[in-house]
Amino acid sequence: MSGYEVEHNISANEPKPAHPPRRPDLSTLFSTLELIDTSDEQTHHNVHALPQPDNMAAAYRLLANAFEMMRGEGAGQEQQDSANDLLATMVQTLMENANDPPRELQGVPDSFIDELERVSKKELKKTDTCPICCNPFLDDEYPLVVQLPCHKDHRFDLDCIRPWLKLNSTCPLDRKVLTKKKEPPVPEKDDDDGEWDDMYA
Numbered sequence: 001m002s003g004y005e006v007e008h009n010i011s012a013n014e015p016k017p018a019h020p021p022r023r024p025d026l027s028t029l030f031s032t033l034e035l036i037d038t039s040d041e042q043t044h045h046n047v048h049a050l051p052q053p054d055n056m057a058a059a060y061r062l063l064a065n066a067f068e069m070m071r072g073e074g075a076g077q078e079q080q081d082s083a084n085d086l087l088a089t090m091v092q093t094l095m096e097n098a099n100d101p102p103r104e105l106q107g108v109p110d111s112f113i114d115e116l117e118r119v120s121k122k123e124l125k126k127t128d129t130c131p132i133c134c135n136p137f138l139d140d141e142y143p144l145v146v147q148l149p150c151h152k153d154h155r156f157d158l159d160c161i162r163p164w165l166k167l168n169s170t171c172p173l174d175r176k177v178l179t180k181k182k183e184p185p186v187p188e189k190d191d192d193d194g195e196w197d198d199m200y201a
Contacts, residue, residue, distance in 0.1 A: 024069045026163055029062040033166055056101035063163050064094035070133055086131055090164065090172050097167070107166040108179050116146040119155055131173060132160035150176040 032055060071087045097106075124137045124145065137143045137157065146161060148154040150171045164172055169179045 024066040026063075026066055026159075029059060029066065029163055032059045032062060033163075053101045056105070057098045059167060060094045060098035060101065063167060064091045064098065066163070067091050067094070067132070086172060090132075093168070105167070106169055108169050112179060113158075113162055113165055116148065116158075119145040119147050128155065130155075130157040130160050132156060132164075149178060150174055 067087050067090055071091075119137075121138070121143055124143065126136060126138055128138070129136050130145075131154075135157070137145050137155075140157075144158040145155050146158050148156070148161070148171050151174065154171055154173050161172075165178070170177055
């Protein structure tokens, strides 16, 4: 046994975990997000506070690095190719923002993520995979799958899509803005020619 195994009380014959982690550890990213997410009133008391550009750039780079690690770890070759294309596009977007960080966080609030439609396990097929990590949803004993409002087939592992949505308010598949504000209703036009009548003022 090596010194490391003795020091950490690891047996050389100890079985390795059955399933490797599904995605990289993002705890550092979420710690950085706490610094830049000024929408959280509990941690940010100044309503005019703007995040520091260095912290913004760090958050984008951390997520880009995590997605780079996920590239090439998909199940089948066809899934790997499509995931690599998607992840390459996502990494490129993140790095562009890291190099020229926006003044304010462009992501969605936690309340939006909390209200995303959850997909029940019985609605999932064995062939359904997350477009980001390429892992079949049903490989997880308790899958937490969400559906984005832009399309009924845009389903993701919550752990994969949440960090993206915290930095970007767009769907990674079709780039639709998810938090678009509703346009106010257009006032109905009167049948008259629009002349002002003092009698009814």
